[in-house]
Amino acid sequence: MSQIQGHNYIGGQRSAEGDKVLHSVNASSGEILAQPFHEATPDEIDRAALAAQSAYPVYRSLSGERRAQFLDAVADELDALGDDFIAEVSRETALPAGRIQGERARTSGQMRLFAKVLRRGDYLGVRIDHALPERKPLPRPDLRQYRIGVGPVAVFGASNFPLAFSTAGGDTAAALAAGCPVVFKAHSGHLFTAERVADAVIRAAERTAMPAGVFNMIYGDWVGERLVKHPAIQAVGFTGSLRGGRALCDMAAARPQPIPVFAEMSSINPLILLPTALAVRGRAIATELAASVVLGAGQFCTNPGLVLGVKSAELTAFVEQLAAIFGEEPAQTLLNPGGLAHYSKGVERLRAHPGVEHLAGHPHSGRQAQPQLFKADVQLLLDADEVVQEEVFGPTTLLVEVADQAQLLQVLNSLHGQLTATLIAEPADFSAFAELTPLLEQKVGRILVNGYPTGVEVCEAMVHGGPYPATSDARGTSVGTRAIDRFLRPVCFQNYPEALLPEVLHEANPWKVPRLVDGEWQA
């Protein structure tokens, strides 16, 4: 087992120059754990950014195969962490061992999937236009394009996936795959976990002879601003709250050199119950929906926070069933006391809202979150009321009854951007509500039929993104292999002698990558 030091990771070394320390908390008992974690000083933040900058020229120039070996090694190191690691994550997050094991498999699988992308080479986007020396009125020179990493990336992970969206999570994997060294701000909600995972990444980097500084991690609640403003940082990946994400976006945009930020922030993930489905299998839907809302204590970006149905006897019966199920749901321990405080405030806001009715759920008490079911007047959505569009992070959802199909469309049109939308439907519903798909496409990053949005598959086709405020840039995704695009930029070589070109652009295609040559794809 590793020795926890609580020191920052800078350029392959450990550093603890600051006096301020953070402590982790036993999420179940609330006990403050003794181990100090040293907040990075301003100088340490700068050194971490500069270490990443030093690593960049070497790291970005490595072959895809070499970077793939590094990612595979990270995956192996993660998988090799012992039971004590699982116990440690569980202690900090109150997540059960099975969930942590599953999340670890997802996290190492994500690294291996990006390794596969690196070996496939399509992310390089190689394009070749051969010279046309005889063309009139002017000859065309030889032009060749590929994509390189944008530079060092600052990554801010989320509390709710201490592995998959944290230290060695999706943003880190995408940035490292793209050839961008990373400076990771350790999440204060799981400091032991962060250190164990950072150790695994560093072991992998050393084992595969990566440049020192390819991965850095700093501790501290207030280190983010200086990091994002550091001139060496060229892009930011963030998963967290709307307020936090927007603040980083604003800082990045106001830099002397603005940099891109991909922030995954706030989504209430509307779920639309269509009439035939409700009539045919309303009871089953109530059971499944409740399970999705309380899964992982509702601490998912894709938690279904808004349920829409068309007024009918079936809907009324469904709501009664759902309320009965919610009334029986046990309280759950959240990831940390801060999360519980936020959840309680969110629930209080809904309870206090004159247009919102409380349907089920026990009053808040003690250290656990009580699942809650609310119902809101449709007019609140039509009036763009902020309370009902705000994400409440925890096991709660809000039902809204619409008068008819026309009002359903009106309501969907009035929604903010979302990560997901879900249709619960039978074939008869699909034809009757065919206009929903094109409308939802404009609102969300992923549309599901007869599923629940809380499972986010790590694959080529996934989109975990969507229009603001779901993310800061709807052109990106933070899950799935397209996530790498956020951290790549194209470079073109004109009339370049082959010996000087990056190897991947050589005529013989030595890396065997897909290429667009004179306007045609060659596999």
Place this chain on the structure above:
Amino acid sequence: MSQIQGHNYIGGQRSAEGDKVLHSVNASSGEILAQPFHEATPDEIDRAALAAQSAYPVYRSLSGERRAQFLDAVADELDALGDDFIAEVSRETALPAGRIQGERARTSGQMRLFAKVLRRGDYLGVRIDHALPERKPLPRPDLRQYRIGVGPVAVFGASNFPLAFSTAGGDTAAALAAGCPVVFKAHSGHLFTAERVADAVIRAAERTAMPAGVFNMIYGDWVGERLVKHPAIQAVGFTGSLRGGRALCDMAAARPQPIPVFAEMSSINPLILLPTALAVRGRAIATELAASVVLGAGQFCTNPGLVLGVKSAELTAFVEQLAAIFGEEPAQTLLNPGGLAHYSKGVERLRAHPGVEHLAGHPHSGRQAQPQLFKADVQLLLDADEVVQEEVFGPTTLLVEVADQAQLLQVLNSLHGQLTATLIAEPADFSAFAELTPLLEQKVGRILVNGYPTGVEVCEAMVHGGPYPATSDARGTSVGTRAIDRFLRPVCFQNYPEALLPEVLHEANPWKVPRLVDGEWQA
């Protein structure tokens, strides 16, 4: 010949509700032309944005083939404009007829190239991960991804390419190809040209039955801010000054919903003269370089504004030759009086700078720009002096002598981001200066060998982009087919019945597009 009306283009109609008018100017004589062009009122700006928003759901859902027909029709309409059109553009811009004809061919060719991309279908980025119902521990649902246009795009064109970077220029072509309706702010430097081109676009839209509002154009010097802040606008394309581009970026970032801006702004395009090349063919290089600097009166984003050479007798001889050529270069008429004023100020700033020496060029007088050659002390670049890194838009360049190879690297490291860098080199130089290519890759969007950056080929492999301040987002390009990426976002469908899916995602691949299926490319 069209009748010039000077009315705004809103949703397929003309509108002139405002009292304020603009006038175009005969660029050669300075005569103010009588035709009034009505500035859009705030209400007209809003209506233009809303017209684009109304067109969006229909336009984005058209097949690639249908949008390709529209772009081809625009190209045909541009090519069909008569000699009176060429004369009109020439009158407003002082550009010679041959240049305008060439630029028109480039502009219509650009439309046709994007039509080809639409027919190829790779821009859709189709990815399919089939369901794995038997997978343990959890089954995988069917997931399918493609990309759709982000929504209405506001486009701001440049003065220096009244066709290729203006009304129906590269940003408009890329946005329309992506499925994004456009609101174009007519450039005040060529109002007649703008109207004639807008007419051509509208004729093409009507002929191919595009939705009204697919293309809108508004006049006015102060309409940009309201347009960029309008909630219907989802992205911005801009070509122009650093000050103007940065202002738009800041506005877009400060919106309640921030939107992406691709602004192509400021670049001095360093050209590096390597020793053997200078020794072997210094005189020829001097002639070619001078021709590139004064081409089109130096009014190109890729004008070589900084020439670097290593101190030597050959460099001294080269500088003398170059100075002699510059001394003979005739004055040229710029695109507009504003451009001349800016150029004169830029030249004055260099003349007044204590570290800058004036080598050749006649004093400014009258209505034309005099080509100028300057030499600056290398220390100014090392000190990041702003004057020598600032683009002077016109026929001028700045020579800098470095002491040796090490100082050359130091200077290049200190430069801001650029659109291009150029190496003038012989094989012996390539091996002696091999470290230049990886270094320049990190600084620029395009690197040339033994060419001049002023020609920007419209093709698949071109990058007309680069790190800030060359552009606001190094991940984009505004020339070449990759420009479409700026205006596309991915959407994912999970467990979707085929009948409800967009046709391009159907299993049989009816559009015959390249697809990534279960991790493998199918052509």
